[in-house]
Amino acid sequence: MKGLEAFAREAFPPARKVSLQSLTTWRIGGDAMCLDIGSAQAASDAIGRLDAEGIDWFVLGRGSNILAADGGYAGMLLAPGAGLAGVAWSLEDGMHRALAGCAARLPSLAGSACTRGAGGLLFAAGIPGSVGGAVCMNAGAYGSSISEVLSDVEAVGPGGSVSRLSAGDCRFGYRSSAFQGGGCLVTSARFRLPPGEAQALRREAADILRRRRSSFPLDLPSAGSVFRRAEGFDPPGMLIEKAGLKGTRVGGARVSEVHANFFVNDGGATSSDMASLIRIVRDGVERRFGVRLEEEIVYLGFDGGGTDDKAHR
Ligand SMILES: Cc1cc2nc3c(=O)[nH]c(=O)nc-3n(C[C@H](O)[C@H](O)[C@H](O)COP(=O)(O)OP(=O)(O)OC[C@H]3O[C@@H](n4cnc5c(N)ncnc54)[C@H](O)[C@@H]3O)c2cc1C
Incomplete structure (x- = not known):
């Protein structure tokens, strides 16, 4: 992060350090460097430069479908802003x-x-x-x-x-x-x-x-549905409920009582609380119904700790 921070400040003077906790609806996550993108040209320039330098980047929208790691993200966040x-x-x-x-x-x-x-x-x-x-x-x-x-x-x-x-x-x-x-x-x-x-x-x-x-439990921080529907099975919320996992908790992360496919941050949840809860529920549903649910949410900054093929380091 330090190396990137120094590079970012030199190559992209407007880049700033941000807290992913404040930029994701789950209110979870550490720090990252972030560049606001105000036009298609600015996006093209930034991506051209980052790719040439071999620096990983990730587009952050409104952060409503993202589980960000407590350790933050070591690449550059590109955040489209008012100009777009x-x-x-x-x-x-x-x-x-x-x-x-x-x-x-x-x-x-x-x-x-x-x-x-x-x-x-x-x-x-x-x-x-x-x-x-x-x-x-x-x-x-x-x-x-x-x-x-x-x-x-x-x-x-x-x-x-x-x-x-x-x-x-x-x-x-x-x-x-x-x-x-x-x-x-x-x-x-x-x-x-x-x-x-x-x-x-x-x-x-x-x-x-x-x-x-x-x-939906709209009064607590969440990222919407955690799992995608699996073809030929009941919706994930129903499978989770039938498996008796509604209300399961790890630290500050909890399976919502209102809708079991929404996992809420009850206050102070860490990314590892949430990732553990996701694993526990996925394993519980698989044991009970023989289907391995796939996450809809996107992992950011996990070192292979989320679902490996979806984790952005
Ligand atoms: C309370 C709640 C209810 C929800 N209900 C629903 C629902 O009913 N249906 C549903 O489908 N989803 C739902 N969601 C999930 C979420 O809102 C959607 O998936 C939404 O489309 C994500 O948009 P975002 O801007 O927040 O993307 P982010 O969460 O910021 O990013 C999600 C993914 O999109 C990529 N991305 C973002 N912007 C761009 C871009 N400009 N170009 C390329 N890639 C980009 C990111 O890199 C990431 O991979 C809900 C979430 C919450 C918190």
């Missing part, structure tokens, strides 16, 4: 088009879509991520996901190369995309949304928010 948070709306052939910067907040995008009478984004009401994070995770709810309304994205890849990818090129699957595993920063995304009736859309969005408030 704009949304431009237009109408084409009766369809609403939105060009959204990657740092735009997903709930705000969903809210403006309703107000304009643009459908297709109701599922996004209440998902506390950024547009870039939602594209990377193929975020979704209630049977819909972002890939269904996405036309294309602009992304900065290895060496700082900029490309435009159609939704078909993004290899979307259930909560997965070509962007997982790193190596690309999605700078903007274009959506194609069917027309709808603004008042009805707003009412449906309010219903969804009410439903979310009664189904």
